[in-house]
Amino acid sequence: MSTIYLFGHKNPDNDAILSSVVLAQLLNATDDGNHYIARRLGPVPPETKKVLEECGFEEPELLGSIPEPAEGEPRQKVLLCDHNESVQSVDGLYNADVLGAVDHHRIGDFHTVQPAFYVCLPWGSTCSIVYYLFSCYGVEPTKEQKRCLLAAMLTDTVMLKSPTATDRDRAFVSEISADLGLDPMAFGMALFDARPALTxxxxxxxxxxxxxxxxxxxxxxxxxxxxxxxxxxxxxxxxxxxxxxxxxxxxxxxxxxxxxxxxxxxxxxxxxxxxxxxxxxxxxxxxxxxxxxxxxxxxxxxxxxxxxxx
Ligand SMILES: [Mn+2]
Structure with a gap:
């Protein structure tokens, strides 16, 4: 049994944190004998704090860097969320065993030693991909998990108005909002409103x-x-x-x-x-x-x- 850290990019946004939190829960639920723990590489954005609180989920702990393993010690195993390039990742990334990535960006200098768990789709948010993975595993997300995924779909695509939003994101947003009985625009607005106003x-x-x-x-x-x-x-x-x-x-x-x-x-x-x-x-x-x-x-x-x- 290994402990595997999941984390989004440095200077995390809503998608980076929520995708790692919910994906860790999915992988733990599908129980392959490993223990998945979400971590973060920077402060929790206010809209993310709000959603985590509403769902009763803990904020992931901060991960500063990954040191070289001591002689005879195993390397830390990691799975990247919402990024794949080492410059955007944890300091000391390649001191770890990188198992793979779940991401929606261009592929940069990413590499692994073993065959990778790599799911990259050009959709509007990593949380759209995580939602899709639930169906691949035949697991129905809980209401709280759906709420987190929906939140990041809406912030990452600026309420589906960004040119990065795809029909897939639009379909997931309407599916989840109908399930939760939420008006997606009102829900998304409340997230953007959680950001502190500029002077x-x-x-x-x-x-x-x-x-x-x-x-x-x-x-x-x-x-x-x-x-x-x-x-x-x-x-x-x-x-x-x-x-x-x-x-x-x-x-x-x-x-x-x-x-x-x-x-x-x-x-x-x-x-x-x-x-x-x-x-x-x-x-x-x-x-x-x-x-x-x-x-x-x-x-x-x-x-x-x-x-x-x-
Ligand atoms: Mn993203």
């Missing part, structure tokens, strides 16, 4: 790029959220943060897109000299901003028309 200055500065537009310097920022109201309720502070950031960078103008992933559009706020931006986007600089439906891509739908306007 207005972080909303401005987290994802912002500078462009030269004619003889002017224009900053175009994007803040992606599932609920633009949280940002727009702080409009005066947000506008102050925009102006402060513009001055600090010595730019002429600043455009901030508060992109609502659920409503699929952006509220576009401006400050300073944004004449070209107003012309390019066909909107005015009004204090509360202008809602632009369908605008999700800064590169294609905001910067490009502004740059083309001069």
């Amino acid at each position: 207005p200055d972080k909303m401005v500065s987290t994802d912002i790029k500078e462009f030269e537009v004619g003889d002017k310097r224009l900053l175009i920022g994007q803040y992606e959220t599932v609920n633009k109201k949280t940002a727009l309720d702080q409009l005066p502070a947000l506008r102050e943060a925009m102006e402060a950031y513009r001055k600090e960078k010595g730019a002429d103008g600043l455009v901030l897109c508060v992109t609502d992933i659920i409503e699929e559009g952006s509220q576009v706020l401006m400050c300073g000299d944004t004449e070209a931006a107003q012309k390019g986007l066909g909107i005015a600089d009004v204090p509360e901003g202008v809602w632009m439906p369908g605008v999700l891509s800064r590169k294609k739908q905001v910067a490009a028309p502004i740059l083309a306007s001069v």
